[in-house]
Amino acid sequence: MKLRLLAAAAALLLIGGAAGSAAADTPAGQPVQPGAASVVVPAGVSAGVAVFDRQTGTFTEQLNSSTGFRSASVVKLLLALDYLWNRGPDYTVPAADRAWLEPMLRSSNDDAANNYWSDNGGRAIITRMVSRLGLKDTAPPPTGYEGYWGYTALSARDTVTIYRYLLDSAPGPVRDFVMGNLRQSTRCASDKFDQYFGIAGAFTKPWAVKQGWAGSSYEKGTCGPPRTAAATDTASPAPAAADVDLTRPALHSTGTVGAGDRSIVAVFTLHPVGTSYGKAYTDIGRLTRSLNVPGAARPAGWWYGTWSDHVNVRPNPNTGNSPITQLPAGVEVLVGCQARGEEVNVPPYTNEWWAYLPQYNGWISNIYINSPDNKMPDVKDC
Template sequence: MVVAMVAVAVAPARAAEPGAVPRGAPAAATALDIPPGVTAGVAVFDRQTGTFSEQHNPRMRFRSASVVKLLIALDHLWNRGPDYILPPDDRARLDTMLRASDDASASYYWSRNGGGPIVDRMVARLGLADTAGPPAGYPAVWGYTALSAADTVRIYRYLLDSAPEPVRTLVMGNLRQSTRCGTDGFDQRFGIPASFERPWAVKQGWSGFGDSGGCSNTTAVAGTGGAVAGTGGAVAANDVDLTQRALHTTGTVGAADRSIVAVFTLHPTGTPFGAAYTDLDRLVRSLNVPGAVHPAGTWFGTWGTDVRVRAGATTSSAVLTELPAGVEVLIRCQKQGRRVEVPPYVNDWWAYLPLYGGYITNIYVRSPDNTLPGVPLC
């Protein structure tokens, strides 16, 4: 039976939720957008002028989650001669750890190279002021390493300005090829990659979100950020919070790696991954990042779980990934395609998401009509 086309109504409970109103790119020189309940440490360093364009709690210490993989990689590569050639399996393991944030690779190097002393060595080598290894009782949990935004900037400055060229090429080259999905099934396109056009290079971090990562085309593996079961309720003696959910974005933005960006955030326990992802994106978009270019489009909220991003505007097109539940997305254009029915809604309009290179049905976009206001045709 043919179903007549009807206008899409938005359920009243959804109409008032954050993201219902389209959001454009932020104006220049705005205040930092730190959502209520979020704790943030921020540092943005302009390498061209040698000055910070943003600082907010720059020396506050956070559990690093996967950002510590930068130190793990640098320690492993330290004192290698310029002609040293990494064995193929070693190179593959480093590539996967840095590009796809592979936890098994990090644990391998952590165990092989001595655990906590890795951090101690890198603190001394790089002159880090706020960094410390995991607290007593958690020696194997590399993700509990304490790290600040200011120290993270120092790590990237070493990589870009002082590291041997082979080391810089290996590490930064991998960060430029950061995958959409981590090996644990988490979507890594938050923060810097979501907020700025290429060129960028990123090392992301997340901890405490369970298995709600949003990627459909990966095989999940046990553990996130080196965490172990039963350790989520304690706060370490060094005052690094191990309880709240952590989401961090770090890296470089702009031609010639002009700006170094380090943003660490904590979100109240129970915050869904999509909500933390959205809050972090809003914070990063509000930053003054010299050399950065915001992508064209309008930000909209979404609803639903396991919303599929497809290669074309039809349900028969290949699935590229799935969105984290309730995440805010950038939409560049829209077009008509295959009609989709999600009772009581029916819609044949699809939105193009440049961040993912694919389309979602407009049904799952928070807007009162079948078409999205202010969004051009594809």
């Protein structure tokens, strides 16, 4: 028997259906497959979504695709492109510049973005890229917040335009540099947040992602080996009102999915004030898994909620080795199988069963899984 009464409430993360019209947000010249929209938006979440199938030249999903969201770190795509724009003919990136560009794209390093933003014109970077790429909904940060690159307004359809430029029009070295780094996106971001949500959690590789997150209610990042030093709080101040919502916690997942980068996916979400990172992580995962994404392969297993703060993921079904990482508090995880291992005690409860999490290549005690029994009834044995 294990702790279930408290966990039961966390397990009941009810999803509210919200289907969008496939045709309502269609940009001129960009057809949508009739009846393809199937976006399931969790209750309380505001979303902007676009999925573009490069093979057929059609959108398979659109929901509020022209709505502007504060970009958070997704704007780093534009910062990288601005840097690369006039570096022809060979587009060589010096080692000193790689040292900030690669962490910015792979691990969402904020210091690199801060330096480039301040040294290269700030808002003017966005103005240049809007003109170069023909973006329709993108705008620089509002007056009074010029220094906050994450306050750049960006829509799902403009994000598709950015990726289409990268894949179809950019010089080969530019495409290879940016997309090559996005394919090497790290689970642990520079600020210790787990950034394998959305696309990276819903689909198996090949994929390439640039994620974004911002919210004062998000707890400190705990990804990677636990550490005792406090993480740096990089949350931006939130003014009371603006054309683009700067108040609610944001979590965005963008990138490409499938062989040959077949589908471009852009998912922008805002969550109720006070939402934890684990809850937002779970909700964008559920939304992304509902999408019609041609060419995508979905991981095998069973999705289960977890409870407790920062559950340790271990290399084996025991506590004898140091943790690989820690889960965002209360996040939903994919369970591949389960096995007996070391008995874990959370008085007055005990459990000897462990869940294997294939996306982490690690194990957590079943005592932290939201399930009615010590052994999950529908999950196979390892």
